[in-house]
Amino acid sequence: MTELYSRRSFLAGALTAGMVSASASYLLTRREEVKLTLVTGADATGGRRLLVQMWNDLSPYIKIETVEINSSTRDQYEKFISSRADIFNLDVIHIPKFAAEKRVVPITPRNDISLLPPVRRLSVREDTGDFWAVPFNTDVGVLYRRIADKSEAGPDPTLAQVMSSSSRGFVGQLDTVGSQTDEAFLVNVLEQALAQDEAILDETGQLSFSLGQWRSALGPLAAAIRGRRVGAEAGEDDTNRTYQRNGLRYMRNWPVYYPAIDRAERTKPTTDEIRLGRLPIGIIGGQSLAVSADSDHRDEAVEAIHFLTDAHAQLLLAKYGFAPTGLDAYIDPVVTETMPHLKVIRNGVESSRPRPMHRDYAAFAETFAGHMHRFLYDGEQLTQQFITDIQGKLR
Incomplete structure (x- = not known):
């Protein structure tokens, strides 16, 4: 070669x-x-x-x-x-x-x-x-998939299909413990929303300010987290460790980790290879x-x-x-x-989308992550205050 x-x-x-x-x-x-x-x-x-x-x-x-x-x-x-x-x-x-x-x-x-x-x-x-x-x-965000048999055929699964599975075979950066992990959490939440409704974020980084759209697009993610059907980690490194340690089938992460993970996982008797699949719409x-x-x-x-x-x-x-x-x-x-x-x-x-390209992006990201974490983990519903707050940071 x-x-x-x-x-x-x-x-x-x-x-x-x-x-x-x-x-x-x-x-x-x-x-x-x-x-x-x-x-x-x-x-x-x-x-x-x-x-x-x-x-x-x-x-x-x-x-x-x-x-x-x-x-x-x-x-x-x-x-x-x-x-x-x-x-x-x-x-x-x-x-x-x-x-x-x-x-x-x-x-x-x-x-x-x-x-x-x-x-x-x-x-x-x-x-x-x-x-x-x-x-x-x-x-750009990608979907890692563990393959036990290289002859495995069929189309790559979509992110929505993976998230709707009843088995806990997926891990992503779907939790946060503070400012150091808020960004990975924000990106993953946006990708999950886009998997359900691509109009949530357009090609220029403009967000939807429709509360109904956000509730609908993030309903499946909230259900998966509350039902403990997915692995939620804070940060890319913890996600990699959980994926490898637990032999999970799917992981959302960045492609830069692929060479090292592919080499390591191929040494396992139950893994023939690690394949990358694109998300429906990833964040660039x-x-x-x-x-x-x-x-x-x-x-x-x-x-x-x-x-x-x-x-x-x-x-x-x-x-x-x-x-x-x-x-x-x-x-x-x-x-x-x-x-x-x-x-x-x-x-x-x-096919990717950018995050909101705004000089006050950091303030927006902190506000967005706070609302989303309370929604996904504390049972706090998304209200018009969420829209008002993120809209205010992007004016």
Whole structure:
């Protein structure tokens, strides 16, 4: 089987395909050393760190120093703005706030990568065509399925079918214990609602404010939780552990965990493989690289961002489980041979919906999670106050 983009093949491809050619004269004629600080969330796979190291190997005078903020997505905003940075690796939910507060400057796309439309919409400035941030990797919720027999035929089950099953064979991030896990809970609740009523959240991230729609769309989830027919965990890591420890058939999680889980689960005598299936409509996520408005080295930061987000970078990140942002990686012959599950991820990204893209998203998310947890676990009914509160946070 063909190897999927080793470090050596990446470097060779980057050089021969011109990945650094556009900036080669700029980089190679410099004699003054510049250090760029990249502020980012944690990288559990090592893939993004490897890309940064490759840039440092190829660029003798412009080096990137990575500062990892090991906190939840919700906490990253405060941590990021208190850190001195040249480049921010922003979660998609933070882009509107960073842009509105002028903490980042626009960047003109120059790469040859063909961004998938839902990915592009998260960062582009519709009035100019510039980007507030260049997509680094994307993400979308997927359904994991344990397969005992590879010859098993038939269509993939839908999320609604899985949730209506009488057996406790599913686990997802359907509980929360506070701000660190609220975001995963919110995303899972939205996906469950979309599985029942796709008009709950449209392609631009606009929510329905119809109380009747929310009650109807979330009725099956509430019934499944109260009937203890599903596993509800707080956070992705706890979900993974429950899925593996209990040998469950289904799990909702992000695709970045797939390589490690698939390898581990295949060693079990009762598991032939782990398959990924798309949700009817998943929530899109991901990270994007932005130039800090406070940077003294904006030009150098732009060059580094183009390198880290180009087509060859996407191929290498795919090897580490990250969902590529552009079409090129999904149709690359090596990728289609070695990672056939990326077809499912592409379909999931292309049918995905964004969370409400609003500068006050954090306040909305806290309010939404509070109402939903009381509804699902405390028996508190959804009332017009729920609509009034979330609508107020999104004005």
